Amino acid sequence: xxxxxxxxxxxxxxxxxxxxxxxxxxxxxxxxxxxxxxxxxxxxxxxxxxxxxxxxxxxxxxxxxxxxxxxxxxxxxxxxxxxxxxxxxxxxxxxxxxxxxxxxxxxxxxxxxxxxxxxxxxxxxxxxxxxxxxxxxx
Amino acid sequence: xxxxxxxxxxxxxxxxxxxxxxxxxxxxxxxxxxxxxxxxxxxxxxxxxxxxxxxxxxxxxxxxxxxxxxxxxxxxxxxxxxxxxxxxxxxxxxxxxxxxxxxxxxxxxxxxxxxxxxxxxxxxxxxxxxxxxxxxxxxxxx
Numbered sequence: 001x002x003x004x005x006x007x008x009x010x011x012x013x014x015x016x017x018x019x020x021x022x023x024x025x026x027x028x029x030x031x032x033x034x035x036x037x038x039x040x041x042x043x044x045x046x047x048x049x050x051x052x053x054x055x056x057x058x059x060x061x062x063x064x065x066x067x068x069x070x071x072x073x074x075x076x077x078x079x080x081x082x083x084x085x086x087x088x089x090x091x092x093x094x095x096x097x098x099x100x101x102x103x104x105x106x107x108x109x110x111x112x113x114x115x116x117x118x119x120x121x122x123x124x125x126x127x128x129x130x131x132x133x134x135x136x137x138x
Numbered sequence: 139x140x141x142x143x144x145x146x147x148x149x150x151x152x153x154x155x156x157x158x159x160x161x162x163x164x165x166x167x168x169x170x171x172x173x174x175x176x177x178x179x180x181x182x183x184x185x186x187x188x189x190x191x192x193x194x195x196x197x198x199x200x201x202x203x204x205x206x207x208x209x210x211x212x213x214x215x216x217x218x219x220x221x222x223x224x225x226x227x228x229x230x231x232x233x234x235x236x237x238x239x240x241x242x243x244x245x246x247x248x249x250x251x252x253x254x255x256x257x258x259x260x261x262x263x264x265x266x267x268x269x270x271x272x273x274x275x276x277x278x279x280x
Contacts, residue, residue, distance in 0.1 A: 009185070009256055013192065013249065020193040024200020025209065054232035056207030074205045088221055108210040110225065110232045122225040125214050 028074075052119055055079045056108045064099050071107055080118030081109050091126040104129035170267070177263035184255035192248040199245050202238025211236045 060078065061070035069081045083089065089096050101107070105128055111121040160166070203209050211232060215222065222229050 012189065013252055016189055016193045017196045017245065020196020021200040024197040025204050028201040028204035053228060053235040054207060054211055056210035074207055090218060093217060108214040110214065110228050112228055122228045123218060123221050125218065
């Protein structure tokens, strides 16, 4: 019988883990690409009211005057993102202005939970719609 | 050389007492070998189950990392290292927020189960067998 206690086991274990994680990431990415969601005309984060420290997803609504964007996270929830004058917004490692953010852009936001719902952004990175459309989301 | 001359070595040999092997010695050895093989089989089975669980939980971890946005968060951190110092507390809180802790716990437990099944379980089973044998032998002698 194969001696599973041998040192080979400690090579197989990380291999199984890496293959499993990679398969999970691939599965989730494929599922997300295949799933075409139709955002509501004016989605609001108040319904689900998540107050996270970070969110990643696609922009479904932009209101530059109100300094708000609404992001549909990968799990399907809508999160309101509020940005201030001191929020760093970057695209390809270069600072950009809030008005450069468009619907369909893929963003990653880090910040503090807003007082009621959503997130006060400290840092936001933007991958424009054209770029994110060409490459599948990671 | 005369065989009548007795030296110190002969006198020492006279004091040696011959001890017979314990009763059913061969049977005990065979039983121990069988038990060791059985313990090995149990250990292998549990290890394979734990490996399968690790694969399943690894898959769940991959999905969790994607859906929670952890991979995007790591990409953001790697590409914007200079911003971490300006909002370090936000980045740390976001890390705690974004990690799929349940899946990480499941993967950790699976790895612990693999180690237990492959390294500790055979020893425990052999030790249990030894204690059980001693107990049986003591009961038998009483």
